[in-house]
Amino acid sequence: MEKRVDKYKNPHSTTQRILRKFLYIGMIVVTICLTGVMLGVGVAAGVVQSIVKDEKVRSKSDLDKDLKKLFExxxxxxxxxxxxxxxxxxxxxRAENQDRTLLSDIKEVSPNLTNAFISIEDRDFYKHQGIVPRSIIRAAYQSATHASSQTGGSTITQQLVKNLILNDRSKDLERKSKEIILALRLEQVYNKDEIFRNYMNVVHFGPGAHGQQMYGVKSAANGLFKKDVKDLNPAQAAYIAGMVQRPNALSPFYSDSANKEDTKDVNEGLQRGLKRMKLVLSKMKEYGYLNEKEYQDALAFKLEESLAKPEQFQNAYSKYxxxxxxxxxxxxxxxxxxxxxxxxxxxxxxxxxxxxxxxxxxxxxxxxxxxxTLNEQLYTEINNDVLKGISLRSRVYPKSGKKYEEELGACVIENQTGAVLAFVPSTHKFDKNQKDHCFDVQNQPGSAIKPVLDYGPALELGLLSPQAKIVDEVIKKGGGGGDYKNANEKFQGPVTVEHALKFSLNTPAIKTFRAVGQERAFNFIRQMGLNPHPNDTESAAIGGNTYGFTVEKMTASFATFANGGTHHPPYVISKIEDADGNVIFEHKNKPVEVFSPQTSYKITKMLRGVVKGGTASIIGRKINAKYDIAGKTGTSSDYDDLWFVGYTPKISIGVWAGYDYNMSMTNKDMAKNAWVNIFKAIERINPQLLAGKFSIPGNLGFEMAVASFDRARFSAWQDAKKKEEEEKKKEEEEKEKEEGEITIPVITPPGKPPGPGKPSEPGDVHHQNIPFPFDSQRERKFP
Known part of the structure; x- marks a missing residue:
């Protein structure tokens, strides 16, 4: 075939390129000479700087900054x-698919590896002062003449400068001159072992068996052979040292094919790497680092059999x-x-x-x-067990027409510290749903908010007591817009606070919230990390928030009651060490006293009733009665969100269930059943976390007959009830009279006292030894 001739090609270009190369060699020699003079006696700086332009003679602190900028x-x-x-x-x-672990001392490395590097990269490393002029000139000459044999001209010191300080692989005179200047400077301020250590931390080795790009010899030893760098044998050390020249091409794990199953490139890379390894071994023998037997043993070593396997590496982003x-x-x-x-x-x-x-x-x-703070077994087991006996149901979201399955989030928190011991992020794998329903997703809390936002603050302020009565009745919504209703749309009249909480009545909660005051109530929950949205109004008292709260935050707020009213913000990271093992952060508890121990115990006592016979009685039936459990259910409008947050003396467990978009749940016990599954998993793994009884603090005070803020309504209800009874009685008397019925009076026998008096209605109050009315517990002097 006739050779194509480029008519635009300059016939003198080859000669000109050769001339330029020799001029380049000459300038390099001049730079070396002038640099040596400048660094040695401080003259000729102007000439050198005219070549390298803005490069200054760096101080040790400047170089320290450069050497410490390595990622790890x-x-x-x-x-x-x-x-x-x-x-x-x-x-x-994650480090952008990169893996590097830094050496802190050259003694961490096998002598086989340091000998291999010196043999193939820089045999005079411990003799020269940063550069080898003859090597630079020889390499430049080979490049200019396109010699068949090419040898490197850069020392280990120069390679460190090029890869880390300059981060520039261009071949122009200015870059090469800077490299020479900095190499000489580096040798002035660091000893040889420090330079060698930094070099071995910088070198790139291509991809390892784990699929990540390896930087530094510690990562290479691990990624290639699943070995510590101090345990490399001569063959493995020679293979690693030989890869520096062309890390991807010589990698046994690199494939340039789009088909990741195609092993052709990988096999070729291994064969090229083995050939390079043999060259390194021959150099190690030539320079006296291996004797004949060691050399032959290294050649006979089946290196491919010692390569790491992908399954030996735990990819945390795949598993967790x-x-x-x-x-x-x-x-x-x-x-x-x-x-x-x-x-x-x-x-x-x-x-x-x-x-x-x-x-x-x-x-x-x-x-x-x-x-x-996370416990591996606890995390694994509760995620395995959380859906036992629970079938996920799917619904089509009308606005998008897409089908979604029910989701769930849960959190286990240590009451005394706020440490998150385990959590359930989702009912689905990460590749199907990446939303973390414990830490990230906010949902309306429904009635689960009532203890922390309504009754807790009211008890603390002395506005009511557990047995104080509030009238459950129709009340208007603030600002109009209808009436507040209970879930069953029925009203029970005067009920105790305990009863209202046990059966999650809405109107007593609204009345309590109004009595506390919106801003004052919000300030209580802000102390527990529950920050209301600016648009939240009094409907928040029954869980009607703009956005709501995460499971983590809700669980931590209940842990406040379990911890005697002292709140510990939840946390996951307990300690941070830097690369040298220095502790730079250690979690310190920052307790916030939100409620008194008395208020906390009263709430806990009432929430026990929720579990034993209230809205969470299903939990009371399924959990062994020996455990001291308190908790609260929560349901938002149309059953879009389901909650149960419960606690023992040591831990709190919060569960939310629902869809990612507002759709009503048909499995209305999902959150409660999931809570039972988590509890039983913890019971199996570490029952000590569930042990103990809530202690009773002193000075619990006296019970009110009626909540201080509802006395007028209570009196009005009594008056209305009395009037109703009188009218009813009158109607009955008139009816009897019309029918001509004869009433026979009951005569008490002489000497027999009348029977004990009984209230005519449950609403009538006949408490003994209770002063009534009084404004608040704070006005009483308790023994």
Whole structure:
């Protein structure tokens, strides 16, 4: 075939390129000479700077900053320990598909690996001062003449400068001159082992068996052979050192094919890598790092059989995706607060989300160790058991025409600390539904809010007591718009607070909320991390919030009662260490006293009744009576949201069930049944978490007959009831008279006292030893 001739090609271009290359060599030699003079005695700086333009002679602090800018993979751990007493690894945080673990000392590396690097990359490393002029000139000459044999001209020091400080692989004179200057400077301020250590942390090795790009020899040893870098044998060390030249092409795990099942490229990469390994081994023998037997043993080693396998690596984002994303978010927020950033202020400024993303990247790439409060077995078992006996039902959302299945979120919190021990993020796998229904999704709480927003504050302010009566009756909504109703649309007249809470009556809760005052009530729940929306009104008293709250926050608010009225904000990260093992953050409890122990116990006592015979009696029937349990159900309008938040003396468990879009639930016991499943899983794994009884604090005070704010309504109800009874009696008397009935009086025998008096109606109050009325408990002097 006739060779194509490019008519536009300059016939002198080859000669010109050769001339330019030799000019390049000459300039490099001049740079070396002038740089040596400049760094040695401080003259000729102007000439050198005219070549390298804006490059300055960097101080040690400047170089320190450059060497410390390396990313390093961060890791997260469960709270439970392995057989050696170390926290169990959850996995590594995302670092844009990159994996790096830094050496802190060159002694962490097998001598086989350091010898392999020196043999193939820089045999004079421990002799030169940063550059080898003959090598630079030889490499430039080979490049200019297109020699068949090409040898590298850069020392290990120069490679460190190129890859980390300059981060520039261009081949122009200015870049090469900067590289030489900085290599010489680096050798002045660091010793050889420090330079070698940093070099081994920088080098790229392509993808490992885990599919991530490997940077640094620790990651390479792990990703290629599932070994610690100190345990590499000569063949493995030679293979790793040989990869520096072309990391992807020599990788046994790299494939350029779009078909990931195609192993052709992978096999070719392994064969190229083995060929390169043999070259490195021959150099190690030539320079005296291996004797003949060691050399032959290394050649005979079946390296391909020692390669790591993908299944040896735990991909945390595949196994625990919800945990990892939760840790990312909390880690970022923790580091932001550690740096003195005000999250609420950032949110007002519209900068919160962007700042959070910056810190998530920081959290993933600085070699941090995040120690969490999560228990591995508890998390696994409650997620396995939560749907036992529960069938998920699907519905079509009218607005989109799409079908959705029921969802669920749950949280287990330690009352005395706020530590999140486990959670249920979803009823579905992450690839089907990525919403975290424990930490992220807000839902209307329904009647589950009543203890924390209505009755808790009212008890604390002395406006009522558990046996005080409130009239359950029709009341108008604030601002008009109809009446408040109970779920069964019936009203019971005067009922005790305990009864109203036990059966989740709405109008007593609204009356209580109004008596406390909206802003004052909202201030109580703000102290527990439940921040109302600006549009929330008095309908929030029965769970009609604009957005609502997360399961995590609702569960932590109930833990406040279990903890004697002291609230501990929930948290997942207990401690953070930097890459050197220094503790840079340790969680410290920040207790907030929201309610008194007396108020908390009264709420707890009433909520026991909810479980034993109220709206959550199904739980009381399914759980062993030996456990001391209190809790509250919650249902939003049309059964769109179902809740049960319950607690024991040590832990609180909150469950929400519903659809991701407002549709009514047909399985109205789903949240309660899921709560029972979680409770029984915990009972099986660690029954001590459920043990104990709630202690009774002193000075519980006296019971009111009627809630202080409802006395007028109670009197009006009594008057109306009395009038009704009188009219009824009168009607009966008239009827008897008309029918001519004869009434025979009952005569009490002489000497026999009349029987004890009884109230004519349950609503009549005949309490003994109870002063009535009085304004509040705070006005009484209790013994």
């Amino acid at each position: 993979t961060s890791y997260a751990y469960f709270q439970n320990k392995d057989k050696d007493g170390n926290p169990v690894l959850i996995g590594s945080l 995706p919800f945990i990892m994303f939760t840790i990312e978010d909390e880690a970022a927020r923790t580091l932001m607060e550690k740096d003195g950033l005000n999250l609420a202020e950032l949110n007002k400024q519209g900068k919160y989300r962007s700042t959070l993303e910056q810190y998530k990247k920081l959290a993933s790439t600085k070699g941090y160790r995040f120690y969490t």
